[in-house]
């Protein structure tokens with residue numbers, strides 16, 4: 001009897017999981033093709049300042065000799 005309840009609960013859980021994943025796919029498909037493709041457009045890649053270690057967007061960083069800096073003051077040694 002108890003085993004039967006567990007079996008039903010398991011089946012319900014699997015059904016809910018499948019339903020959720022199916023709904024999630026159908027919602028995501030029209031807006032974005034895949035998370036990997038959407039990421040570079042929305043969020044820039046983060047880099048570390050070579051002097052203070054601060055995180056900043058790759059596009060906002062000041063680049064010199066292959067290293068990223070957060071501001072002009074940290075660019076100088």
Ligand SMILES: [Zn+2]
Pocket residue numbers: 049050051052053054069070071074
């Ligand atoms: Zn810095």
